[in-house]
Amino acid sequence: MNKKRMTVLLPVLTLLAGALAGCGGNDSANEAQSTSPAASTSNAGAAPSGAPVTLTVEVFDRGIQGQPDLNNNTWTRYINDNFGKQNNAIVKFVPVPRSQEIDKLNVLMAANEAPDISFTYDSATVSRYAKMNGIMPLDDLLDKYGKDLTNYLGEKVLSYGVFDGKQVAIPAKRTSLAWIGMFIRKDWLDELGMPIPTTRDELYNTLVAFRDKNPGHVDGVIPWGLAATGMNYGTGNLAESFWGEQSEEDFVTTPNWLKPGNKDALKFLNKLYNEKLISPDFALDKTAKQADADVTNGKVGFFSANWDYPLRQNISEPLKENVPDANFVPIDTFKNYEGKYKKIAYNENGVNVFIPKSSKNAELAIKYLNWMSNPDVLFFLQYGKEGVNHKMVDGIPQVINQTGDNMQTSYLNLDYTLVVNGVELGDPEKNIKALAATAPGLKAVAEQSYKINTTDTYTGFFYDTPNESNIKFGKTLGDMSNQMTDKLIVCKPSEFDSLYDKLVAEYMAAGGKAVMDENVKIYEAMQANK
Amino acid sequence: MMLNLMAKGMIEVKAVLKRDFFLYFLLLLPMAYIFIFKYAPIYGVLMAFQDYNIFEGIGGSEWVGFDVFNFIFHQDSFYRALQNTLVLNLLDLAAGFPAPIILAILLNELRYARFKKVTQTILYLPHFLSWVIIGGMVYLMFSSGGMANSVLSRFGLGNIDFLSQKTNWLIMYTAVGVWQSVGWGTIIYLASIIGINKDLYEASDMDGCSRLRKIWHITLPGIKPTIMMLLILQIGRMVSIGFDRPFVMGNSLVSDYSDVISTYVYRIGIGSGDFSQATAVGLFQSVVGLIFLAAANYGAKKIGEQGIW
Numbered sequence: 001m002n003k004k005r006m007t008v009l010l011p012v013l014t015l016l017a018g019a020l021a022g023c024g025g026n027d028s029a030n031e032a033q034s035t036s037p038a039a040s041t042s043n044a045g046a047a048p049s050g051a052p053v054t055l056t057v058e059v060f061d062r063g064i065q066g067q068p069d070l071n072n073n074t075w076t077r078y079i080n081d082n083f084g085k086q087n088n089a090i091v092k093f094v095p096v097p098r099s100q101e102i103d104k105l106n107v108l109m110a111a112n113e114a115p116d117i118s119f120t121y122d123s124a125t126v127s128r129y130a131k132m133n134g135i136m137p138l139d140d141l142l143d144k145y146g147k148d149l150t151n152y153l154g155e156k157v158l159s160y161g162v163f164d165g166k167q168v169a170i171p172a173k174r175t176s177l178a179w180i181g182m183f184i185r186k187d188w189l190d191e192l193g194m195p196i197p198t199t200r201d202e203l204y205n206t207l208v209a210f211r212d213k214n215p216g217h218v219d220g221v222i223p224w225g226l227a228a229t230g231m232n233y234g235t236g237n238l239a240e241s242f243w244g245e246q247s248e249e250d251f252v253t254t255p256n257w258l259k260p261g262n263k264d265a266l267k268f269l270n271k272l273y274n275e276k277l278i279s280p281d282f283a284l285d286k287t288a289k290q291a292d293a294d295v296t297n298g299k300v301g302f303f304s305a306n307w308d309y310p311l312r313q314n315i316s317e318p319l320k321e322n323v324p325d326a327n328f329v330p331i332d333t334f335k336n337y338e339g340k341y342k343k344i345a346y347n348e349n350g351v352n353v354f355i356p357k358s359s360k361n362a363e364l365a366i367k368y369l370n371w372m373s374n375p376d377v378l379f380f381l382q383y384g385k386e387g388v389n390h391k392m393v394d395g396i397p398q399v400i401n402q403t404g405d406n407m408q409t410s411y412l413n414l415d416y417t418l419v420v421n422g423v424e425l426g427d428p429e430k431n432i433k434a435l436a437a438t439a440p441g442l443k444a445v446a447e448q449s450y451k452i453n454t455t456d457t458y459t460g461f462f463y464d465t466p467n468e469s470n471i472k473f474g475k476t477l478g479d480m481s482n483q484m485t486d487k488l489i490v491c492k493p494s495e496f497d498s499l500y501d502k503l504v505a506e507y508m509a510a511g512g513k514a515v516m517d518e519n520v521k522i523y524e525a526m527q528a529n530k
Numbered sequence: 531m532m533l534n535l536m537a538k539g540m541i542e543v544k545a546v547l548k549r550d551f552f553l554y555f556l557l558l559l560p561m562a563y564i565f566i567f568k569y570a571p572i573y574g575v576l577m578a579f580q581d582y583n584i585f586e587g588i589g590g591s592e593w594v595g596f597d598v599f600n601f602i603f604h605q606d607s608f609y610r611a612l613q614n615t616l617v618l619n620l621l622d623l624a625a626g627f628p629a630p631i632i633l634a635i636l637l638n639e640l641r642y643a644r645f646k647k648v649t650q651t652i653l654y655l656p657h658f659l660s661w662v663i664i665g666g667m668v669y670l671m672f673s674s675g676g677m678a679n680s681v682l683s684r685f686g687l688g689n690i691d692f693l694s695q696k697t698n699w700l701i702m703y704t705a706v707g708v709w710q711s712v713g714w715g716t717i718i719y720l721a722s723i724i725g726i727n728k729d730l731y732e733a734s735d736m737d738g739c740s741r742l743r744k745i746w747h748i749t750l751p752g753i754k755p756t757i758m759m760l761l762i763l764q765i766g767r768m769v770s771i772g773f774d775r776p777f778v779m780g781n782s783l784v785s786d787y788s789d790v791i792s793t794y795v796y797r798i799g800i801g802s803g804d805f806s807q808a809t810a811v812g813l814f815q816s817v818v819g820l821i822f823l824a825a826a827n828y829g830a831k832k833i834g835e836q837g838i839w
Contacts, residue, residue: 102801102803103800103801106584106800106801106802106803107800109584109585109803110584110803110805112585125803128803129585132583132584132585132586133585133586134583134584134585220675228781228782229782280674280675281673281674281675281694283694283781283782283783284669284673284693284694284781284783286781357585358585472802472804473802474802475797475801475802475803476797476798476801476802479797479801482782483782483785486781486782486783487782487783487785490694490783506606509606510605510606510607
């Protein structure tokens with residue numbers, strides 16, 4: 001009781017002190033405010049000749065072992081030689097840690113130091129900036145300097161970057177729509193004489209066999225490799241396989257936590273964890289480094305991550321070196337009540353590229369993106385030089401993995417090629433063939449994984465009006481969801497039910513309900529307008 | 531008469547300035563530092579009363595009065611962060627405060643000077659490690675496949691969830707904190723022990739005091755003012771907590787305990803970009819800290835000790 005009274009008293013005192021502190025600072029704040037627009041206009045019309053202009057471009061730092069200087073490598077030099085020189089500009093890349101993308105961007109934006117070309121995968125963040133009027137509207141600029149870009153992306157892709165009728169972001173075109181994938185060690189299955197699991201129960205039995213028989217003869221076998229929720233590793237479409245029937249409206253507007261059957265999905269994971277079938281310390285693995293190490297050291301039997309995860313250079317190469325026989329194959333094992341392997345896939349848009357209002361080089365930025373949408377440029381950035389970064393087989397380029405200067409720190413350099421996500425050879429059929437060829441020696445795996453993970457898919461619903469509550473609570477709710485998942489997987493089975501209900505209630509109170517209600521409102525308005 | 535006095539005062543000030551000009555000149559730099567980095571940013575607390583727009587700045591954002599505080603004081607997560615901050619600090623106070631005192635006394639009793647020096651240096655070392663590194667070390671040693679657990683299981687003691695079970699985590703958090711800071715903390719006490727008059731020890735030798743007696747009746751009372759001062763300062767910091775340690779050591783399984791005000795502010799401010807809320811929480815924290823400090827100081831004076839003002 002006393003403590004309660006105390007916590008009421010303290011805020012009041014805080015306010016008093018705050019009010020006093022508030023009086024002095026106003027003038028200086030106004031001053032700072034009035035000087036800044038003047039400064040930005042005087043620099044806006046930078047001439048094409050004279051001292052070169054520096055165009056800053058964000059790039060993800062994925063912290064990959066052996067990665068080259070992100071601001072000085074084959075790719076950045078190509079960009080500077082072919083775009084920079086012609087436009088009297090120096091293109092400078094600003095690394096942002098992948099796992100703290102939004103945190104870092106918030107800081108850069110608040111300090112007016114965000115790169116001229118910034119991007120994020122989180123569209124709620126873009127909406128937030130747009131709502132605060134911190135992003136450059138791009139309609140006119142695109143008309144003037146972005147013809148090729150507009151043609152390349154097309155209306156549908158661009159529509160994902162419209163906020164309140166204005167083009168505020170330029171979404172990249174996504175050429176491959178698969179999102180998640182699940183992989184199992186085929187060599188382990190063969191050793192045990194077991195078939196590829198095709199249902200949840202079969203997977204469970206397989207995992208138990210992995211645990212008990214340790215087919216890889218490793219120290220500390222991990223049947224299912226996992227990392228803290230929110231990083232690369234996840235649980236695939238396990239939850240979807242538990243979800244029951246819902247109307248379209250309910251399905252798109254309710255948070256996953258409230259979907260019928262979701263509780264059972266977590267309960268299943270909880271059971272697996274308590275039977276020691278899941279990485280014991282996954283929740284402590286906040287950067288997924290441990291999970292990567294476990295996978296590449298051949299300790300993991302099954303995992304779910306992006307559909308191309310085992311094809312990635314940072315996984316495939318060390319794994320091949322450590323365990324030459326290891327063979328991860330894609331599987332579809334979470335069948336739902338309809339007998340389908342329902343799973344999420346991407347919409348046709350990728351990363352959201354935007355130009356902060358503080359940028360003095362908006363025109364140049366659009367020119368840069370416009371230049372990049374040229375097929376030759378894209379081809380070099382994705383595939384590099386023939387004989388060095390790729391070889392041609394039947395007219396399809398095949399990647400040769402490189403180290404050092406020529407290394408690609410992301411899949412086909414997607415962190416540099418901001419207008420596209422996925423192979424771009426100008427022809428969907430070729431793209432898919434090339435896609436399969438991106439991972440040297442793993443062509444079959446790639447083809448199969450793409451096929452599996454583009455079957456029975458649904459995509460995230462696109463609301464034409466931004467959800468204010470989601471802008472406000474989205475990040476907190478996302479973090480909360482991750483924590484909830486980890487907690488529920490690890491808790492004691494006897495405590496599971498009450499913990500689930502308690503956490504979901506907290507989630508809904510912390511903004512989940514507000515987001516859902518607003519979703520319903522927007523959804524209904526959209527239906528009415530149809 | 532009045533004017534006369536004032537003029538006289540001015541002359542004195544001038545004389546003093548002239549005499550110690552360089553000393554005052556040296557003072558300029560630290561004063562500039564404090565002004566620029568401690569006072570100037572205070573105008574930023576205005577954000578707590580605004581619907582702060584990062585692009586419009588303080589001048590252009592809408593004034594909302596106490597709305598932000600009102601919102602925060604209705605958030606369960608805020609109270610949890612506040613409570614955790616107090617709990618973790620109390621644990622630090624209980625374990626981390628006496629530890630350097632005891633260690634300083636032990637070090638002081640060491641006879642062999644070279645051994646003492648080496649020991650001290652080793653004890654200081656952890657202070658210079660970044661929490662990120664310490665966090666990595668703790669993870670390597672105490673995760674379920676870590677060193678500690680493999681030793682335990684060799685002896686058939688089974689696995690202990692040092693980092694994911696809540697109580698264990700609290701113990702680990704406190705213990706690692708003590709390990710990191712205890713050596714460094716001894717410096718100030720050792721300095722104060724050296725300041726104790728040697729005659730007292732000699733006199734007690736004459737009277738045939740044992741070592742423990744000497745510690746109890748001479749050393750401890752000798753460093754009591756120092757202890758009190760540091761205690762007041764520590765209590766003043768009760769609501770503020772470093773960011774690195776809980777952030778690095780925490781994980782989703784113990785977030786009910788590891789989410790403290792600093793990580794809350796980080797999450798709301800930097801993570802969600804809601805600078806108004808983050809500032810409001812920060813301001814709240816400062817005010818509560820001030821109250822704690824004043825209370826501790828008042829208490830110290832009441833029991834006849836020297837306060838810090």
